[in-house]
Amino acid sequence: xxxxxxxxxxxxxxxxxxxxxxxxxxxxxxxxxxxxxxxxxxxxxxxxxxxxxxxxxxxxxxxxxxxxxxxxxxxxxxxxxxxxxxxxxxxxxxxxxxxxxxxxxxxxxxxxxxxxxxxxxxxxxxxxxxxxxxxxxxxxxxxxxxxxxxxxxxxxxxxxxxxxxxxxxxxxxxxxxxxxxxxxxxxxxxxxxxxxxxxxxxxxxxxxxxxxxxxxxxxxxxxxxxxxxxxxxxxxxxxxxxxxxxxxxxxxxxxxxxxxxxxxxxxxxxxxxxxxxxxxxxxxxxxxxxxxxxxxxxxxxxxxxxxxxxxxxxxxxxxxxxxxxxxxxxxxxxxxxxxxxxxxxxxxxxxxxxxxxxxxxxxxxxxxxxxxxxxxxxxxxxxxxxxxxxxxxxxxxxxxxxxxxxxxxxxxxxxxxxxxxxxxxxxxxxxxxxxxxxxxxxxxxxxxxxxxxxxxxxxxxxxxxxxx
Numbered sequence: 522x523x524x525x526x527x528x529x530x531x532x533x534x535x536x537x538x539x540x541x542x543x544x545x546x547x548x549x550x551x552x553x554x555x556x557x558x559x560x561x562x563x564x565x566x567x568x569x570x571x572x573x574x575x576x577x578x579x580x581x582x583x584x585x586x587x588x589x590x591x592x593x594x595x596x597x598x599x600x601x602x603x604x605x606x607x608x609x610x611x612x613x614x615x616x617x618x619x620x621x622x623x624x625x626x627x628x629x630x631x632x633x634x635x636x637x638x639x640x641x642x643x644x645x646x647x648x649x650x651x652x653x654x655x656x657x658x659x660x661x662x663x664x665x666x667x668x669x670x671x672x673x674x675x676x677x678x679x680x681x682x683x684x685x686x687x688x689x690x691x692x693x694x695x696x697x698x699x700x701x702x703x704x705x706x707x708x709x710x711x712x713x714x715x716x717x718x719x720x721x722x723x724x725x726x727x728x729x730x731x732x733x734x735x736x737x738x739x740x741x742x743x744x745x746x747x748x749x750x751x752x753x754x755x756x757x758x759x760x761x762x763x764x765x766x767x768x769x770x771x772x773x774x775x776x777x778x779x780x781x782x783x784x785x786x787x788x789x790x791x792x793x794x795x796x797x798x799x800x801x802x803x804x805x806x807x808x809x810x811x812x813x814x815x816x817x818x819x820x821x822x823x824x825x826x827x828x829x830x831x832x833x834x835x836x837x838x839x840x841x842x843x844x845x846x847x848x849x850x851x852x853x854x855x856x857x858x859x860x861x862x863x864x865x866x867x868x869x870x871x872x873x874x875x876x877x878x879x880x881x882x883x884x885x886x887x888x889x890x891x892x893x894x895x896x897x898x899x900x901x902x903x904x905x906x907x908x909x910x911x912x913x914x915x916x917x918x919x920x921x922x923x924x925x926x927x928x929x930x931x932x933x934x935x936x937x938x939x940x941x942x943x944x945x946x947x948x949x950x951x952x953x954x955x956x957x958x959x960x961x962x963x964x965x966x967x968x969x970x971x972x973x974x975x976x977x978x979x980x981x982x983x984x985x986x987x988x989x
Contacts, residue, residue, distance in 0.1 A: 525568045527909045534559045538568035540580050540911040540940030548584055560584055561594045567615040575911045578615060579971060580940035582622035592630055599638050608643040621651030625971060636660060640667035653689035665696040665704045677711060684711040735760065735768045739775060743782030753785035753817055760790040776802045785817035792821035800833050807844045819847045831855055838863040846881050853888020864888045865897050872900055877907035883916060890920030898925040905932060915944035922951050929953045937962045942973040949979035
């Protein structure tokens with residue numbers, strides 16, 4: 522799947538792609554056709570870098586409601602030729618999730634569209650999960666025959682897998698109660714076969730066994746690397762069970778110059794054990810030509826909780842390499858007030874070097890808030906405006922709430938319309954209520970059945986049950 526192309530943050534499309542509250546506010550004042558075109562573009566071309574941690578569906582669904590948007594563009598997207606040619610669930614997942622929220626708000630056209638797609642669309646399982654949460658029993662029962670027709674009766678393996686792996690089991694339970702043999706009997710048989718499959722997997726586990734030696738664990742980790750599986754983390758846990766004090770020299774040698782799998786495993790094990798030599802071994806490992814060893818060394822270092830690790834981070838904090846960046850992240854997470862300058866320096870360097878979406882920014886942004894680094898507010902505001910990650914923007918908002926005196930009257934206001942519920946919760950706690958828009962939106966969030974409980978709790982703490 523291609524990386525999404527994100528428009529500039531100052532445009533309506535760029536604001537909506539990022540899920541910013543300002544996107545909704547601008548869309549409601551823009552020409553309706555222009556706003557709907559930008560909204561349709563976002564829903565049909567998912568702008569998220571990671572759909573598993575970033576929310577957009579409720580945000581877009583609310584905007585469809587506010588704009589009285591029709592669903593013809595979504596319908597053509599779902600049932601066009603590409604639905605047969607490109608069956609990747611990411612092509613249609615966001616659109617189906619938006620329809621699910623619209624159905625929960627009472628949009629009958631969204632519910633009917635979901636039902637039809639569950640019966641005939643390629644990404645039918647996602648549509649069925651949306652319906653499992655929102656449709657009535659009669660609507661779900663009517664889908665039993667068209668869904669089961671997807672699975673040839675001659676080979677039930679695919680049906681067994683579908684029943685076993687269903688995210689929402691409610692439709693399958695309803696279909697299992699169907700008295701017709703070609704529906705109820707097939708589903709019940711698939712349920713039984715799926716349960717048997719789980720039992721078999723539990724009875725025949727693969728991987729380390731009791732009695733393995735240290736070398737056997739290293740060999741298992743290396744075999745994983747050779748077939749493309751990263752196993753050094755579970756391998757390090759296995760070492761904890763099988764290694765004794767007499768095995769330390771062998772483990773240290775592996776951390777110095779072993780195969781990639783053994784070296785990563787040994788570094789992780791020694792870091793978790795707070796071995797006195799592990800920091801020197803980590804410093805040597807970051808010079809390795811193998812990227813996987815460097816990443817394992819950095820990850821092992823950042824997991825450490827010891828005073829010695831924090832002291833070493835202070836020594837490494839100004840290094841212009843990956844180890845220096847890891848030291849900055851450790852100080853952001855575990856340092857004290859005396860480390861504020863190093864954390865601020867690391868934050869600025871990360872933005873300067875890799876932009877507002879640098880992966881290293883997450884702990885640094887949190888650290889700026891945790892340490893209350895007021896000088897970081899300009900950088901945090903830049904990250905808030907420019908990042909394409911709504912999740913990172915939420916972290917920036919929480920840090921700004923601590924470091925930026927203007928947050929309550931500024932970004933906190935637009936955050937009430939943000940796509941992330943955690944960001945809306947921060948806004949509900951901090952946004953100044955002198956703005957009439959703030960009070961109106963707080964009341965709307967308090968009364969919206971789709972809103973998260975944490976957000977509504979924060980809202981009611983500000984306006985009281987009478988106002989809600």
